[in-house]
Amino acid sequence: MEQRGSPLGRPGDIEGTSKAVRDMFAAVAPRYDFLNHVLSAGFDLWWRRATARALAPLLGREGSLAADLCCGTGDLALELARVSKGRVVGADFCHPMVVRARAKLRRRARGGVRDSRGKVFFFEADTLALPFADDSLDAVTVAFGFRNLADYWRGLVEMRRVLKPGGTLAILEFSRMRWSVMGPLFRFYFRKLLPRIGQAISGVAGPYQYLPDSVTHFPDQEAVARLLREAGFTRVRYRNFVGGAAALHLAEADKG
Numbered sequence: 001m002e003q004r005g006s007p008l009g010r011p012g013d014i015e016g017t018s019k020a021v022r023d024m025f026a027a028v029a030p031r032y033d034f035l036n037h038v039l040s041a042g043f044d045l046w047w048r049r050a051t052a053r054a055l056a057p058l059l060g061r062e063g064s065l066a067a068d069l070c071c072g073t074g075d076l077a078l079e080l081a082r083v084s085k086g087r088v089v090g091a092d093f094c095h096p097m098v099v100r101a102r103a104k105l106r107r108r109a110r111g112g113v114r115d116s117r118g119k120v121f122f123f124e125a126d127t128l129a130l131p132f133a134d135d136s137l138d139a140v141t142v143a144f145g146f147r148n149l150a151d152y153w154r155g156l157v158e159m160r161r162v163l164k165p166g167g168t169l170a171i172l173e174f175s176r177m178r179w180s181v182m183g184p185l186f187r188f189y190f191r192k193l194l195p196r197i198g199q200a201i202s203g204v205a206g207p208y209q210y211l212p213d214s215v216t217h218f219p220d221q222e223a224v225a226r227l228l229r230e231a232g233f234t235r236v237r238y239r240n241f242v243g244g245a246a247a248l249h250l251a252e253a254d255k256g
Ligand SMILES: C[S@@+](CC[C@H](N)C(=O)[O-])C[C@H]1O[C@@H](n2cnc3c(N)ncnc32)[C@H](O)[C@@H]1O
Pocket: 018, 021, 022, 025, 036, 069, 070, 071, 072, 073, 074, 075, 076, 091, 092, 093, 094, 097, 125, 126, 127, 128, 142, 143, 144, 145, 148, 149, 150
C-alpha cells in the first residue's frame, strides 16, 4: 500500500515529516488547549467524552489497560480515566505537550479530583514505534492525532500489534461534514476563518493553516473504515459528530 500520512514534509520521508509535525506542535503547545476549545466551540470536549463513554464497558473491567496515543495535553487520557477501573497511559512524541499533560494531571490531583489519581501516566513515545509488548493493551485511542502521523499504515500496524486479540481501537478525527446546508458554511469557517483566528491567538502562522489542509488530505469516513479493515481490524464501525465534522471509528484487533 502507498505510504500515506501527514502532508507536512516530503512524501515518503517519515523521519522528516515526523520532525516537522513534532516541531509544529511544540510551537503551539502553550496555546493548544485554549485554541482547541475556542475553535471547536467546546465540541472537542464533548467528542472526547463520547469516545470515553464508548469504551466504558471495556475500561470498566478491573485491571484494564488503555493507551491514549498522540495524547497531546492529555484530555482524552483523563476522560478515559473517569470510566476506567484499571490504568491509562498517555503517550506523545512532543515533549512540550507531555509536560503540559503532566502539569494538568498534577493540577487535578491538587484540586482534589480523584478519578485520575494513580491511574494515569504520561510519557514520551512515538506512535510509529511503540514501547509496548505485543498483545498487551485492552484499548488504544487516538484523538485528532492519527491524521498527523507520518505514515497512517505503519501507525495502524503498531496499534494492532500492541492490542490484545479482540482489543479495541478508537480513532477520533476530523472528517467530512455531510450536512448539505451547514456543510458549505462549516467549510468556509474551517478553511477560511479558523486559520486566521488560530494565527491571531497563537501568534504562529503555519499550524492553523495546516489543520484544514491536513483534514482535506485525510481519507473520509468510509476510506478510514476500509484502511482499518485492510490493516487487520474487524467490527469496524463509525459514528459522525455534528454531521461528520468529526468521526469516531471503533474497531477490534483481529489476530485469528
Ligand atoms: C492535534 S494534537 C492532538 C492531541 C490530543 N490527542 C487531543 O485530543 O487534543 C496531535 C498530537 O499528535 C502528536 N503526534 C503526531 N505524530 C505522532 C507520533 N508519531 N508519535 C507520537 N505523537 C505524535 C503531536 O505531537 C500532537 O501532540
